[in-house]
Amino acid sequence: MQRSVLEWLALTLPPGSKVHHVANESAVDPNWSSERKARYFAARKADGVLDGFPDLAILLPGGRTVWVEMKRPRFGTPSSEQLNLHREMREIGHAVEIASTIEGVEAFLRGEGVPLRKVHL
Numbered sequence: 001m002q003r004s005v006l007e008w009l010a011l012t013l014p015p016g017s018k019v020h021h022v023a024n025e026s027a028v029d030p031n032w033s034s035e036r037k038a039r040y041f042a043a044r045k046a047d048g049v050l051d052g053f054p055d056l057a058i059l060l061p062g063g064r065t066v067w068v069e070m071k072r073p074r075f076g077t078p079s080s081e082q083l084n085l086h087r088e089m090r091e092i093g094h095a096v097e098i099a100s101t102i103e104g105v106e107a108f109l110r111g112e113g114v115p116l117r118k119v120h121l
Contacts, residue, residue, distance in 0.1 A: 001100065002055065002070045008102045009058065012116045018059040024049060052081035054089075054096055058109075066095040066112055073100040 002021075009019050028037055054067035067089065069082060078086075078098055086096040097108035109116060 001073060001102075005056075005068075005070065005099075005102055005105050008119070009105070011119045012106075013058070014061055014115055014117070016061045020057045020059070022053055022055060022057055024051075024053050024055075050085060052079060052083070052085035054082075054086065060114060066109070066114070067097070068105055068108065069096070069098045071098055071100045076100055 006019060006021075009017075013019070028040055032040070054069040056068040056070065058066045058068065060066065067086075069078065069086065070076075071078065082098075086098070089096050095108075095112050097104070099105045099108060106116065
């Protein structure tokens, strides 16, 4: 679904917009020892990785950024870390949404006043 959303965003966002996937996932080798996993996660945290950070940063003309957390339709449930960080981001003025469909992302962006281009699929 995220790839479909990215394709849709490329067609509909205002010219000059940029979308960046924030690669926060922790795909570690299942054969790693618990010590190696602990070192890996400690290094990520030391490098500034925040637990629960949204998947997509949408940079809009005029210096505005909105954030989208993508979840799998019907099965994706945000973690407590995600919910907490998203709440904290909203408290300091950031627009953050959890979405599982293109329609959900579109509704969020329209609600934020983003002027989307019309696309005929």
